[in-house]
Amino acid sequence: MSATRVRGRRASSSKAAAPAKKPRLSRLGRWIDSRVGGARIGRGFLHKVFPNHWSFLLGEVALYSFIVLVVTGIYLTLFFDANTDPAVYDGSYAPLHGQTMSSAYKSTIELSFDVKAGLLVRQIHHWAALIFLGAIVVHLMRVFFTGAFRRPREVNWVIGCTLFLLALVNGFAGYSLLDDQLSGTGLRIAYSVMIAVPVAGPFLASVVFGGNFPGTDIIPRLFVIHILVVPVAIAVIVSVHLAILVKHKHAHFPGNGARDDNVVGERLWPTYTFKAAGLLFLVAAVEGLLGGIAQINPIWLYGPFRAENVSSASQPDWYMGWLEGGLRLFPNWETRIGWFTIPNQFYSGVLLGGITFTLMFAWPWIEARISGDRDEHHVLDRPRDKPRRTATGVGALAFFTVLGFAGSDDVLAVAFGLSVNALVWTFRVAIFVVPAIAALTAYRICQELQRRDGPVVDPAADDVSTDVDEPDDDDLGQEPAPTGAISRSP
Amino acid sequence: MSPSPRAPGHPAGGTRRTGGEGLPAVAFVLGIVGAVAFVAVYVTGANTQLLGVSLCITMGGIGVGMVAWAKRFMTPPHPEVEARGRIESTEEEIQAFHDDFNVGEYELQRRGLLTKLMFGAIAAMGLAAIVPFVSLGPAPGADFKRTKWRNGKRLVTGDGQPVKADAVNTDGVITVFPEGDAGDEFAQTLLIGLQPGRFTPVAGREAWTPNNLGAFSKICTHVGCPVGLYEAASGQLLCPCHQSTFDVYRACEPVFGPASTPLPQLPLGIDGEGYVIALGDFSSPPGPGFWDQRRPDTAPEGER
Numbered sequence: 001m002s003a004t005r006v007r008g009r010r011a012s013s014s015k016a017a018a019p020a021k022k023p024r025l026s027r028l029g030r031w032i033d034s035r036v037g038g039a040r041i042g043r044g045f046l047h048k049v050f051p052n053h054w055s056f057l058l059g060e061v062a063l064y065s066f067i068v069l070v071v072t073g074i075y076l077t078l079f080f081d082a083n084t085d086p087a088v089y090d091g092s093y094a095p096l097h098g099q100t101m102s103s104a105y106k107s108t109i110e111l112s113f114d115v116k117a118g119l120l121v122r123q124i125h126h127w128a129a130l131i132f133l134g135a136i137v138v139h140l141m142r143v144f145f146t147g148a149f150r151r152p153r154e155v156n157w158v159i160g161c162t163l164f165l166l167a168l169v170n171g172f173a174g175y176s177l178l179d180d181q182l183s184g185t186g187l188r189i190a191y192s193v194m195i196a197v198p199v200a201g202p203f204l205a206s207v208v209f210g211g212n213f214p215g216t217d218i219i220p221r222l223f224v225i226h227i228l229v230v231p232v233a234i235a236v237i238v239s240v241h242l243a244i245l246v247k248h249k250h251a252h253f254p255g256n257g258a259r260d261d262n263v264v265g266e267r268l269w270p271t272y273t274f275k276a277a278g279l280l281f282l283v284a285a286v287e288g289l290l291g292g293i294a295q296i297n298p299i300w301l302y303g304p305f306r307a308e309n310v311s312s313a314s315q316p317d318w319y320m321g322w323l324e325g326g327l328r329l330f331p332n333w334e335t336r337i338g339w340f341t342i343p344n345q346f347y348s349g350v351l352l353g354g355i356t357f358t359l360m361f362a363w364p365w366i367e368a369r370i371s372g373d374r375d376e377h378h379v380l381d382r383p384r385d386k387p388r389r390t391a392t393g394v395g396a397l398a399f400f401t402v403l404g405f406a407g408s409d410d411v412l413a414v415a416f417g418l419s420v421n422a423l424v425w426t427f428r429v430a431i432f433v434v435p436a437i438a439a440l441t442a443y444r445i446c447q448e449l450q451r452r453d454g455p456v457v458d459p460a461a462d463d464v465s466t467d468v469d470e471p472d473d474d475d476l477g478q479e480p481a482p483t484g485a486i487s488r489s490p
Numbered sequence: 491m492s493p494s495p496r497a498p499g500h501p502a503g504g505t506r507r508t509g510g511e512g513l514p515a516v517a518f519v520l521g522i523v524g525a526v527a528f529v530a531v532y533v534t535g536a537n538t539q540l541l542g543v544s545l546c547i548t549m550g551g552i553g554v555g556m557v558a559w560a561k562r563f564m565t566p567p568h569p570e571v572e573a574r575g576r577i578e579s580t581e582e583e584i585q586a587f588h589d590d591f592n593v594g595e596y597e598l599q600r601r602g603l604l605t606k607l608m609f610g611a612i613a614a615m616g617l618a619a620i621v622p623f624v625s626l627g628p629a630p631g632a633d634f635k636r637t638k639w640r641n642g643k644r645l646v647t648g649d650g651q652p653v654k655a656d657a658v659n660t661d662g663v664i665t666v667f668p669e670g671d672a673g674d675e676f677a678q679t680l681l682i683g684l685q686p687g688r689f690t691p692v693a694g695r696e697a698w699t700p701n702n703l704g705a706f707s708k709i710c711t712h713v714g715c716p717v718g719l720y721e722a723a724s725g726q727l728l729c730p731c732h733q734s735t736f737d738v739y740r741a742c743e744p745v746f747g748p749a750s751t752p753l754p755q756l757p758l759g760i761d762g763e764g765y766v767i768a769l770g771d772f773s774s775p776p777g778p779g780f781w782d783q784r785r786p787d788t789a790p791e792g793e794r
Contacts, residue, residue, distance in 0.1 A: 116532060116536035117532060120542055124542075198781045202781075206630050207623060212676060214675055217627075256569050262571050262572065262574055263572045263573075266569065271560050274556045275557055275560045278552075278554070285545070285550035288549055289543065290542070291542050308648065310729075314730060328748065332749055334750045334779060339784040343781075344748055345748075376577070421735075
């Protein structure tokens with residue numbers, strides 16, 4: 001009864017609104033269509049089908065965090081003073097009263113304490129950056145473990161890795177802007193790694209810093225990089241990333257009739273649009289809540305940067321932890337040929353980062369070479385069906401996780417009452433042992449899961465079998481397909 | 491929801507659910523309430539925590555409302571299927587493209603010299619356009635290796651006070667700079683009160699530690715953090731960044747962690763008024779290594 005009433009009320013209200021609203025909207029639509037066209041193409045977009053799986057939302061979380069970063073970032077630029085001119089603090093945070101500090105640091109302290117909602121927006125910005133990087137990494141893992149980087153998506157894999165690299169750079173540039181003691185320490189390390197590049201290093205560092213460390217140029221330069229150069233690059237490259245996604249149409253998991261020549265899911269309008277827009281608001285809501293109640297980067301506790309000061313337990317943001325770990329774990333080796341030196345931090349800083357990203361960018365071609373599979377794929381792999389790839393990925397993750405923990409070895413030593421030196425040696429062993437064990441374990445788990453599945457036909461492997469549904473999980477009741485070898489492993 | 495067939499493939503009216511608007515409706519109401527609360531909190535003192543909570547309520551309400559609406563009323567019972575279409579062009583399309591492209595390509599091939607000159611000019615212009623980036627920083631010169639320490643310069647604290655030789659206690663440590671350059675990053679130095687008889691000097695530097703005072707660069711030779719922690723009992727300096735450890739009593743040789751070279755030593759003397767002075771620059775260029783840090787021709791005097 002109440003339902004009928006609701007329906008009746010709605011019908012009448014929409015009837016009343018319809019004559020007033022509809023022609024106006026359609027007149028605007030017609031105006032646009034008669035100038036630039038688009039109704040035909042637009043209709044095609046409304047019909048576009050997106051596959052539905054929670055793991056396909058990870059890239060969206062990154063995208064929406066980027067939107068939050070742009071919006072909050074624009075607000076912050078209106079208050080932040082990106083220069084190192086000395087100034088005396090006289091704001092409402094008493095412990096820093098009378099101290100001389102750079103204008104960058106001072107304006108950030110004022111933004112945090114004396115601008116209404118300033119601290120909220122600053123903390124939302126920082127949390128959104130942490131989540132942005134996190135979502136990118138987990139999205140990258142999803143793409144890796146499901147084989148979504150295979151032809152025709154190699155280009156989008158490379159673009160995605162570029163975005164990851166840019167996000168990493170911009171995260172570091174962002175927290176280095178504030179000229180607090182912690183970020184100054186991070187910049188000192190970045191400078192030292194830069195000069196380690198053979199022959200070009202000192203020149204490179206001089207060009208970036210405008211001379212020797214610290215100088216007065218790096219803060220304004222980082223500001224331009226952080227708010228203009230990299231964000232514009234990210235925005236442009238994300239657009240290409242999405243345009244290629246639209247061109248390819250999103251990959252999908254086996255089941256529900258998914259094949260390499262179709263796409264199964266929900267239409268863009270209205271289902272997917274509402275879910276995606278809803279997710280945008282939910283991501284922003286979580287970041288807004290964190291920005292309000294979870295303190296992040298309290299630079300007033302770190303103090304202004306002074307070159308001769310340093311704090312124990314200095315920790316970078318999480319996504320830099322693996323690089324920090326590399327610097328800590330690498331033995332005290334350097335190469336000397338006469339006076340020519342390849343210093344220690346070239347290996348642990350430049351090479352570690354360089355090799356990591358080179359392998360990451362090249363992975364689609366590395367795997368295609370090993371597996372010999374150069375076919376077009378639109379149906380995703382389940383990780384268990386590609387044990388060697390899955391083991392490789394799990395091993396790599398374990399490697400970077402160990403590095404990340406090694407980057408916190410001093411904090412761990414204090415927390416658990418251990419010797420730092422013993423921990424360093426433990427990590428030096430663990431960096432080899434843990435990835436190997438993790439990879440082997442992952443390989444065996446994949447095999448075991450495959451065995452429990454029973455023989456199945458890989459629909460991607462055989463077009464005739466496309467109507468056979470893949471089991472969704474450990475479905476022991478699945479009737480075994482007679483001819484099916486387990487899917488091709490790389 | 492609305493009477494017009496918004497969602498293609500939507501179940502027909504008979505099976506359309508009519509209940510279930512409650513959750514999205516409540517969520518959207520929360521979206522409005524949260525927005526009002528946000529403004530109210532802002533006006534009444536702008537408490538950061540309450541701002542965050544109200545922001546979360548307004549945006550979370552909208553988000554939950556939209557997702558719940560989509561899940562309840564916009565999701566067809568069966569998934570939609572769309573043909574993926576072909577990515578590659580057909581052979582005919584490729585051939586047609588080729589033919590059209592060849593019209594111009596033929597011209598380029600026919601006038602090979604012009605083609606080479608044009609691309610050469612563009613490449614030259616591109617290289618020239620890079621040159622202004624050199625303005626961003628000076629070429630690394632002598633100040634990459636030389637600090638501001640000079641023979642006769644007094645050691646001063648961070649606030650510019652000169653240090654008397656008897657002002658440093660045994661096992662005491664202070665950070666010092668060359669007089670006139672307090673706070674200079676590259677010249678930062680640790681002045682340490684050494685335990686008598688324990689220090690083993692490097693050959694040729696026996697006179698560098700008058701009054702049991704030793705001075706070493708404070709910049710870690712690993713990646714340049716200040717070596718800020720001194721454990722007097724063991725005589726070890728520890729860098730808090732990456733745990734490089736230096737043995738002060740063996741002239742700051744690295745004994746643990748990633749640093750591979752000792753902290754450079756500063757030759758010390760005591761002037762007529764009892765103040766500690768430097769007798770020259772460090773024993774070697776301070777700071778992390780780079781490719782020609784040890785090249786002798788540009789190294790400061792006092793290089794080993």
